[in-house]
Amino acid sequence: MLRVLISDPLSEEGIRPLLESEDIEPVIAPSLSHEDLLREISTSHALIVRSQTQVTRELIEHAPNLKIIGRAGVGVDNIDLDAATERGIIVVNAPDGNTISTAEHTMAMLMSLARNIPQAYHQLQQKKWERKKFVGVELKGKTLGIVGFGRIGNEVAQRAKGHRMNVIAFDPFLNEEKAEKAGVKHGELEDVLKQADFLTVHTPLIEATRHLINKQSIQLMKPGARILNCARGGIIEEEALFEAIKSGRIAGAALDVFEEEPAIDHPLLSLPEVIATPHLGASTVEAQENVATDVCYDVMELLRGGTVKNPVNMPSVSSEMMDKLSPYFQLSEKLGGFLSRLSEGTLERVNVYYSGDLLDVDTMPLTRIAVKGILQRHMGDRVNDVNAFRTAKDKGIIINEQKSTSTKGFTNLIRVEIETDHEKRSVAGTLLNGLGARIVQLDQYSIDVVPDGHLIVIHHMDQPGAIGRVGSLLAEHTINIATMQVGRTNIGGEAVMVLTVDKEVEVDCHQKLAGINDIKQVQCLTL
Numbered sequence: 001m002l003r004v005l006i007s008d009p010l011s012e013e014g015i016r017p018l019l020e021s022e023d024i025e026p027v028i029a030p031s032l033s034h035e036d037l038l039r040e041i042s043t044s045h046a047l048i049v050r051s052q053t054q055v056t057r058e059l060i061e062h063a064p065n066l067k068i069i070g071r072a073g074v075g076v077d078n079i080d081l082d083a084a085t086e087r088g089i090i091v092v093n094a095p096d097g098n099t100i101s102t103a104e105h106t107m108a109m110l111m112s113l114a115r116n117i118p119q120a121y122h123q124l125q126q127k128k129w130e131r132k133k134f135v136g137v138e139l140k141g142k143t144l145g146i147v148g149f150g151r152i153g154n155e156v157a158q159r160a161k162g163h164r165m166n167v168i169a170f171d172p173f174l175n176e177e178k179a180e181k182a183g184v185k186h187g188e189l190e191d192v193l194k195q196a197d198f199l200t201v202h203t204p205l206i207e208a209t210r211h212l213i214n215k216q217s218i219q220l221m222k223p224g225a226r227i228l229n230c231a232r233g234g235i236i237e238e239e240a241l242f243e244a245i246k247s248g249r250i251a252g253a254a255l256d257v258f259e260e261e262p263a264i265d266h267p268l269l270s271l272p273e274v275i276a277t278p279h280l281g282a283s284t285v286e287a288q289e290n291v292a293t294d295v296c297y298d299v300m301e302l303l304r305g306g307t308v309k310n311p312v313n314m315p316s317v318s319s320e321m322m323d324k325l326s327p328y329f330q331l332s333e334k335l336g337g338f339l340s341r342l343s344e345g346t347l348e349r350v351n352v353y354y355s356g357d358l359l360d361v362d363t364m365p366l367t368r369i370a371v372k373g374i375l376q377r378h379m380g381d382r383v384n385d386v387n388a389f390r391t392a393k394d395k396g397i398i399i400n401e402q403k404s405t406s407t408k409g410f411t412n413l414i415r416v417e418i419e420t421d422h423e424k425r426s427v428a429g430t431l432l433n434g435l436g437a438r439i440v441q442l443d444q445y446s447i448d449v450v451p452d453g454h455l456i457v458i459h460h461m462d463q464p465g466a467i468g469r470v471g472s473l474l475a476e477h478t479i480n481i482a483t484m485q486v487g488r489t490n491i492g493g494e495a496v497m498v499l500t501v502d503k504e505v506e507v508d509c510h511q512k513l514a515g516i517n518d519i520k521q522v523q524c525l526t527l
């Protein structure tokens with residue numbers, strides 16, 4: 001039974017497929033103590049969280065069976081991605097499910113901030129009818145500055161335009177053309193800061209965005225501007241915001257998120273100009289159902305050997321692209337595995353060349369799998385699809401991918417080349433229409449070998465009798481030859497024999513093969 005631990009509150013409707021599946025045991029256990037969490041994770045195959053559970057390295061180290069961590073939401077800053085990637089654990093999120101909910105919450109905060117609604121309501125509750133104190137400002141004609149123009153930033157922009165606001169946005173991936181298409185003005189961060197009457201941030205919290213809005217940036221803003229954060233605590237430096245509001249430089253702020261949550265006793269909450277909600281951006285029935293459904297889908301898919309839609313620690317591949325690439329996955333892995341078993345020395349560099357039908361597709365997933373095939377020789381299951389590149393990088397191995405126009409007559413061709421401190425070796429393979437995978441080149445030799453089963457690769461001199469002697473010796477050891485390929489560059493020169501045989505070659509037979517006249521090297525492997 002596959003055990004899925006759900007350690008934060010999730011929509012019951014959203015996780016229904018998981019609850020109803022026969023091969024999965026869901027463990028719904030929100031608000032576990034640290035010790036209980038460590039205990040529960042130790043036998044779980046998947047973990048599903050929202051932003052509350054801190055998925056630390058320690059937690060990951062206590063999870064020997066863990067294959068996937070699902071974040072029912074967008075931000076993954078509560079998950080130690082490095083630790084997960086190192087262990088080969090895939091992290092998935094639900095990037096779209098709460099976009100509308102959070103954009104709408106931002107608009108609710110924007111309007112509440114402009115019209116002092118929470119403060120006025122609070123006064124009414126105190127039985128005070130104060131009208132003068134709560135004179136607000138209109139949104140129409142004001143400029144909304146958006147920092148981070150992704151899913152939520154864009155949705156906020158469209159809604160703000162409905163209020164007839166001017167919108168200026170900054171995002172490293174936004175250019176004039178994209179901005180024009182979205183109906184907003186494009187600016188650098190400084191332009192946005194200078195022009196905004198209301199500034200709203202919608203970036204992830206990463207190293208580059210921590211305290212992106214700080215004392216210096218606030219100095220650039222118009223006196224009396226207002227600031228919103230419905231993205232992540234930490235994007236705005238809270239101390240700087242506190243001082244700016246206290247001094248009157250900033251007229252107010254609307255905050256859904258804080259650097260430390262729960263933020264019960266936060267100094268910013270003592271300021272009457274600050275309105276706040278306890279991280280409610282994604283808290284709608286619809287969003288919670290969406291994110292739970294999305295993340296459950298990926299978790300169940302992966303546990304059952306399928307592919308996920310929203311991976312965070314490996315690039316996602318569209319289903320259209322996946323259809324094109326999937327026939328090549330096994331070939332790439334076999335080529336990598338074959339070559340690494342033949343090569344000697346410390347691996348320094350891997351070059352993968354693609355040609356023919358593969359010229360126009362994103363072949364990075366294939367390269368990752370070829371690298372996995374190479375590294376598995378020494379690392380076994382510790383290297384997988386998720387951590388192959390990361391593992392190679394950690395070991396100082398350079399990975400290089402290139403497209404090549406040389407097809408050698410094949411409709412598609414993948415050539416994997418390994419450089420070690422001893423040698424450079426290469427192998428090329430193709431998918432033959434209707435016939436499956438073939439290795440068609442080994443170093444300088446043209447061959448035609450099915451990359452499967454027990455193989456013997458023999459480097460020898462192209463002399464009469466060499467092949468016969470190999471055949472006889474294998475027969476003496478009751479090893480049946482299924483196929484045999486011989487490649488040579490010139491008559492009488494160096495040549496290669498690649499045999500597929502029906503059973504594994506024992507050490508004793510291997511040694512005898514190596515002792516045959518004219519044979520220079522014998523390598524036996526199983527793919």
Ligand SMILES: NC(=O)c1ccc[n+]([C@@H]2O[C@H](COP(=O)([O-])OP(=O)(O)OC[C@H]3O[C@@H](n4cnc5c(N)ncnc54)[C@H](O)[C@@H]3O)[C@@H](O)[C@H]2O)c1
Pocket residue numbers: 074075076095098099102147148149150151152153170171172173202203204205208209212230231232256257279280281282283
């Ligand atoms: N309050 C909530 O409950 C709630 C709900 C959902 C999402 N969020 C948060 O909202 C944020 C945005 O979510 P999204 O779904 O729009 O993400 P997204 O990935 O679609 O968009 C983020 C954008 O930020 C941009 N960005 C990155 N670094 C930047 C920088 N230095 N300056 C300017 N822009 C930068 C990216 O290019 C990207 O376009 C995330 O932090 C997410 O965790 C909060």
Ligand SMILES: O=C(O)[C@H](O)COP(=O)(O)O
Pocket residue numbers: 050051052072073074075076098231279281282283
């Ligand atoms: O990043 C997100 O998706 C939001 O911050 C929502 O977080 P939550 O799932 O804890 O509400």
